[in-house]
Amino acid sequence: MRNIIAFPLLGLAVIVQSSLVSEIHLLQGYADLPMLIIAAWALQERVDSAWHWAAVACLFVAFISSLPWIVFVVGYISIVYIARILQRRVWQAPLLAMFSVVFTGTLVMHILSFGVLTLLGTSFSFSDVATLITLPTLLLNMLFSIPVYTLMRDLSYWVYPAEVME
């Protein structure tokens, strides 16, 4: 039942992303807060609702963005999938897992955005996208990933409290 916090939290994250995070840019790139939240949530050991959170994030972000919704659906679901795989294999180094998921997830999102927009007829220079958008976004996502991971870990303890053995 406490999982319902996904709605206000992700709604707030999308608002903050649109109004604040998108203003803190490095060259043309900026951090992707909803993606970081999804990645951090999916990496928590007790969490079994990461897919639902990804769906809620898709709903909110696709509503506000003019990027085709398929990018967010495929991108966020891929990120949850990667995170669940890594969470089982790199469970002893959660921050390393977070960095790996954020790095891979950012690349997945940008490759998808680039591909879909190119298919829709928008012309991009690959080198411009790589140097001005993807690399700065990677750096900012890495920087933001540590506090986001910590917050989501604490939230997971609240949503999934430890069972008391009698």
Place this chain on the structure above:
Amino acid sequence: MKSRSLQTTIIFLVVGGILALALGGFFGTASNRFSSIFISIQTWIFTRYQGFQDLVTAPGDIVALRQENANLEAQVSQLQAQLIELQQRVNETEILAALVDFSRSNPESTYKAASVIGRDPSPFLHYIIINRGSNDDIQRGMPVVTNQGLVGRVDAVIADAARVQLITDPASGVNVYLQNADTDAVLYGSVTGDISLDLISQDVTVEPGDLILTSGLGGGYPADLVIGQVVTLRTLEFELFQQATVQPAVDFTRLEIVLVITNFRPVDISPLVPVSP
């Protein structure tokens, strides 16, 4: 009885005499020594008393001072917040005054002012979100301007907000008119936020500084809205057209308040475009 009265009189006379001699300066050294000892004792007693008084009353003073300090700090922070708010209002007023001047100088259009409340979450796209929507008669395709020039056009509308595609967006294309060269061209955005001109005929001479206006062709934008100036021109003999980089009139990184032209309806000319068999 007589002897006691005589004794009192003698004492008075002696004391009065000593006093008179002291006031007359005959006891200078002795009175100085006496007064210095007296002052030293008084000073010692007074300072000890003051120390004791501080010891007794100081805690109460510190509490009162701390409280006063906290009150003053709260007052300072409140005044600072008020100052920031007033500065923001001054900025907004300046922007609004410029927009009002612009709307007065262009009375053929009707405008609706809107605040920019966000940007597209994707860094690949250049869109802004404004706080006016269909409840304010905003419709898809309406041009958006500032007093400096063209910003873009409304791309999607909900009840209380709208999404505006900027002319810097990579998918944006605007038919423009170069005033000095008297020729048409097309303005494109890019992923970097720069805008450039393409499809400039090889026959015309374009100079840096030439003014770029919307041409109105295609029906997407009204004519004669300022876009910017030509910065550099690229002419290659083996290409069909010339290209140019453009300095936009609008600072797209500092968009706060914009005007939506509400009496312009975009024309859909797609049914008129011949379809190849």
